[in-house]
Amino acid sequence: MPNRDIVTWNALICGYSKNGYDFDALRLFVQLFREGFTPCETTLVSVVPSCGWQELVCQGRSIHGFSIKTGLDLDSEVKNVLTSMYAKCSNLEAAELLFEYMLEKSVVSWNTMIGAYGQNGFFDKAMLVFKQMQERSVEVNSVTILSLMSANADPESTHCYDNLVSLTAIISCYSEKGNMGLVMERFAQMQQLDMKPDAVAIVSILHGITNPDHIDIGVAFHGYVVKTGLCTDCLVANGLSPLISGCVQAGRASDAVELFCQMQIYGLRPDAITIASLLSGCSQLGYMQFGKKLHCYILRKNLETEDFVCTALIDMYIKCGSIEQAEKVFKNIKEPCLAAWNSMITGYSLNGFEQEALTCYSEMRKQGLKPDKITFLGVLAACNHGGLVDEGRRYFQIMIQEFKMTPTLQRFASMVDLLGRAGLFEEAILFIKNVVTEPDFAVWGALLSVCCIHQQVKLGECIARKLYFLDCRNGGLYVSMSNLCAAKGMWDDVARLREMMRDSGGDGCSGVSLIEVTSIGRNKL
Template sequence: MDALCLSVSPSSAPSPQALLHSFNSPWELKQLHAHLIKSSVPLSSLPLPRVAAVCGPSPAGFPYAHRILTIVQGPASTTSLWNSCLKALAEGDSPSDAILLFYRLRDLDVLPDTFTCSFVLKACTKLLDLENGRIIHGYVEKLGLRWNLFLENMIVNLYASCGEMGDAEKLFDSMPKRDTVTWNTMITQSLKRGYTDKAHSYFTRMPERSVRSWTAMISGLAQCGKHEEALQLFRKMKGTDLRPNEVTVVAVLAACAAVGSLDLGREIHEFSDKSGFTKNTHISNTLVDMYVKCGCLEEALKVFNAMEERTIVSWSAMVYGLAMHGKGQEALSLFDQMVRMGVRPNGVTFVGLLHACSHMGLVDQGREFFAEMIRDYGMNPNIEHYGCIVDLLSRAGHLKEAREFIKNMPMEPNEVVWGAFLGGCAVHKNIELAEEATEHLSQLDPHNDGYYIVLSNIYANAKRWEDVARVRRLMRSRGVKKTPGCSTITIDGEVHRFVAGDLGHDGAEEMSQRWEVLLGKMKSRGYVPNTSVVLLDIEESEKEKFLYRHSEKLALVYGLINTRAGTTITIMKNLRVCQDCHEALKVASEVTSREIVVRDRNRFHLFKDGICSCGDYW
């Protein structure tokens, strides 16, 4: 046979050792077996692990291979060889073959041991194969292997990974012994399903916590949107003798980015530098993202420029960050630099570029980038890219073109696409198209209050109070509640939250007095309250009171009272900043000689010397 070189001239024949390792199928092994018999070479010369690996997955080859292993090693010694085969299959690309091989071994009464069960459990977990996992659990019980904590932990993880948290909990509760791995499994799997209270219960009951335990809890809380709780937990971790690892750092930085906790983010940056973590590109990328989202663009650029190695993630994060901070031209220039350096952009890069064009009103350039990603880079735009183009066109007032663009999309437009279109309709006061957008949105995302509010505001601007009332009745009938405007400001590591209209905050009286003083100075500089943004049919004086209680104004005053002169005030808001607050913050930055950074739902605004970085286009 050519593959085994069995019929070749003596001068070109392979060495016996090479020949023994040359088979790649059961058929070739049989040919080699015949050759060994003819050559009087003992069968024990065969590489037995390779015999198992080549023939184990084959229904026809398995019995033959098992006979060879039994002849050479005896019935009692074959399990370890089959285990090595099971391990390779379970950890490789064929975990299902590991399960099939296990059943073939049972058909031949090969007794499984702890290693056998562990490898098959790993295959079941990889495949989320609950049915076979339960069978292996049965074997563990039948063979009396419950004493093995490693196996018990694997079974707990299998049930939890397959979503059977009830079974995982029952097994956990019945275990005579648990270790840190057991507790960490229950914490991690509970958090994956959003059961933060249950995860916290396991965490607090742990007799001993490892770095991994703290990290799992911090990371899980952040991923569940409980960023402030994640940071509080990290501060508790700092009180232990455990040292955060790189995974902890990434999780904490992500939480800092979400709530705008710049001081803690800087502290983690300093710790990462001392620990050598910033050599890790992932850590540096997360730092860039943190500084961008905390409104500190200069620090983000410093980290980016200091990176020894930059990936496409690094470039894309910086392009996106510049765009969101109103530095659209710088974002486009950085993209040009990236391309010149031979870095190929990806879909995220183009999202950043399209955002930059959208926030600067560069309609033609945005269209060209969209075409370029298809034409020059062979990318298929996803729905996020289509949403960016709709946003670009809608903001710029090209509503009919945006409507046609949506109509011709190769996929069904989602709520983000229609939401971007609705936003443009609101800016340009197009009631007819806004009604069409809202009709689609009521089907796609019926419980999102924002869309109803936008339509209601459009009607109110047009003094169509009956339609305003109709929308509000519709919201009540569907159980949709208006999300109140909320702003946060972090001072000395503590997050302070303000809700629109809330006068119950500690120090409310001092804040009211400070606002009156500030308001007087602002009016002397030409600030005139824009009561048109209060879309209620009430007296002008009452409208002004509503304006003064917007959450970002409350956060601003609190920041002015509780920070030193000259300190930048950074505010995070959950909704789009209104026109009156935008104008008020511009004037406030001038009269207080402060930089004021506001991150709203769409972008960053840097107010400095009476000017906003967005150029009043947001």
């Protein structure tokens, strides 16, 4: 710019400060002086928030001194940002002095002081300031209520200020803390007061649903926004997308698909994150036909450029049993990320293509990618499925020696299973003894399973006793021992074990069968 004025400087300083570039904001403030400009009140209001942490408090004090020298500290906005700065730096004494000597205290000033006490844990003082604010007949706004809630104020003490904005602020505060019980109480209060929650209120609730235990609340609110027509609001639509992801993470993929189909009815379009979550849901349910429709949508919207979307797509095809489709997706990626390589290695392992899995690992290494623990889990699984004992030993050593990884118990369990299936029981037991941490159920359980294959009854009984003390209610323990006894024709022992399994609370017979119904296929993207 050939001609800069103070307004230009203020705009840039404010931009840096609001976006967290505190040092840059201060650097510009100093440069402003060097180029002969004189700061005004707006300049100080823009730069002082950048000094609200311990490392820059000295600079903040210097600016405060400058404001006193020039008389800019008489401005109420300057006093407010200085008060807030000192509060954030835990210098409440300075904040209190500034507040005390303010001739005109606006609602912003009162809110700043309430927030200052709340941030530093002085909740009683925050309430005292609030009461003084009431005595001065200063009008309370939503920021006041939010400041009080962040100071752990009793909601009942603020109930007389429950307009829609204030209640939304309270709900937002509870939602951020994950306290959905209190969120529901305040929402019910809105209903009792005959208030109609707007998009902001709904989104503040939806953003708090991060715990899988709260998915039912999210589903209920989805029904509410459909009923009230708020689902057409872009803000609400964006708030519903994480709900789909939450359903998938909670193991309720069918609910996620149903929510998605309802969104489609109202013309809402999913983003890349939602599509990736739905693909994960298809993996859980075996919905390959629906997954293919999502694949078409990905191609139409050019979402295949997103690594996580392609990885989710590969994973979906693999878990739905179509390794060929997974290969096609993978080969069309110009530069596959590590997660995509891992998915293919694991996919080949799961589908019995152990040589292809190891070849895939070699190709990945040629591309210069460094494997992680998930990579080696897939590689060891391939060795396990193919009975490749020597290769398994070699890759296990590569993981430890070349890549300096500490094997997890899951990797130890994979090696124990590999050695045990080959009949190398002594090596497998020695391997377990070398485990750094205490072997868990998976490690000993792997050895018990191979005892069934080789009909090693005595060793199986010893392992079973150990597993019983680790987790006496685990049905897998009784199933494995029952299978071992059945293989040796010890039917009385089989009956006794099944009775013990029933007494422990599980019969080992629970399972799930899945089919993809045609109604899913009729929904278009």
